[in-house]
Amino acid sequence: MAEEMDLEFTEDLQLTEVMRLRVQSLQQKGQKRQDGERLLLPHEAVYRLDFSEQDLTFSHWNVTLKTVTQRHMVISPSLTHKGLGRLSVTGISQLWTPDLTNLMTRQLLEPTGQFWRSAGDPEDAPIKCLEADIQEFGERIAELAKVRKVMYFLFAFKDGAEKDNIHCSLVFNKSAEA
Numbered sequence: 585m586a587e588e589m590d591l592e593f594t595e596d597l598q599l600t601e602v603m604r605l606r607v608q609s610l611q612q613k614g615q616k617r618q619d620g621e622r623l624l625l626p627h628e629a630v631y632r633l634d635f636s637e638q639d640l641t642f643s644h645w646n647v648t649l650k651t652v653t654q655r656h657m658v659i660s661p662s663l664t665h666k667g668l669g670r671l672s673v674t675g676i677s678q679l680w681t682p683d684l685t686n687l688m689t690r691q692l693l694e695p696t697g698q699f700w701r702s703a704g705d706p707e708d709a710p711i712k713c714l715e716a717d718i719q720e721f722g723e724r725i726a727e728l729a730k731v732r733k734v735m736y737f738l739f740a741f742k743d744g745a746e747k748d749n750i751h752c753s754l755v756f757n758k759s760a761e762a
Contacts, residue, residue, distance in 0.1 A: 586641070586757035586758065587758050588643065588755055588757060588758075589755070589757070589758050590754070590755050591635070591753055591754050591755075591756065592751075592752070592753040593631040593633055593673075593737065593739070593752045593753060594631060594632055595629055595630070595632075595739075595747065596630045596631060596632045596736065599630045599736070600629045602682070603623070603624035603630060603687070604624055606623065606624070606686065607623050607624060617686075618688075620689050620690060621686050621687065621689070622686075622687045622688060622689045622691070622692060623687075624687075624738075625740070627740055627741050627742060628738050628739065628740045629738075629739050629741075629747060630736055630737070630738060631673075631738075631752075632737070633725070633734070633735050633737065634734050635729045635732060635733055635734065635735070637729075637758050638729055638730050638731075638733075639730070639758060639759050640726045640729050640730075640756035640757070640758050641726055641757045641758075642722035642723045642725065642726040642754070642756055643722075643754075643755040643756055643757050644755050645699075645713070645718055645753075645754055645755075646751070646755060647671065647699045647711055647713070647750070647751070647752050647753075648667070648711070648750070648751045649668065649671070649699075649701050649711060649749060649750055650749045650751065667701055667707070667749060668701050668702065668703055668705075668743065668744045668745070669700065669741065669742060669743045669744040669745025669746070669749075669750075670698070670699070670700040670740075670741075670742040670743045671697075671698075671700070671739065671740070671741060671742075671745050671750055671752065672696055672697070672698055672699075672738075672740040672742065673696060673698075673699075673721075673737055673738075673739055673752065674692050674697075674737060674738040674740070675692070675696075675721065675724070675728075675735065675737055676691055676692060676693065676735070676736040676738065677690075677691040677693060678728055678731065678732050678735065679691060682736065692738070693721075695714070695720055695721050696717065696721065697713070697717065697718045697721050698713060698714050698717065698718075699711050699712070699713045699718075699752075700712050700713075700745075722754060725754065726756060729756075
């Protein structure tokens with residue numbers, strides 16, 4: 585019998601900062617990126633998934649775009665952002681060693697996970713996604729988990745999505761071995 589394991593993506597603040605400093609350093613020196621180097625964009629952050637178990641089978645993604653209440657004193661006492669926006673999740677190859685090398689475009693995995701909710705969608709509507717791609721991506725992550733204890737990802741927040749209003753995790757089935 586299989587037991588479910590929900591692994592939450594966590595932001596790697598230190599690695600995100602290192603990658604932002606790389607961009608800043610290139611800009612200050614007036615230099616260009618290395619041929620094939622992938623620089624972090626302003627709306628992106630590095631996240632990680634830590635695997636406490638290696639023998640996993642992908643089940644499904646858990647992604648929510650939360651409703652965020654923002655206070656605006658002049659316009660209205662309370663405006664609600666109804667969980668709109670787009671989240672793109674790109675896996676990074678297990679061959680990347682962030683402490684030794686810059687991130688190269690060839691180290692980005694395909695397919696990517698694309699999740700979104702548009703302005704015209706009802707508030708209770710499920711998040712949209714490219715189902716075949718996220719299924720394949722989840723299965724690939726489960727395969728990589730067999731040889732990795734941690735995996736890195738680029739999260740891109742677009743169209744009004746912000747990291748504070750997104751929750752993202754993967755659910756795996758693990759073998760119940762004694």
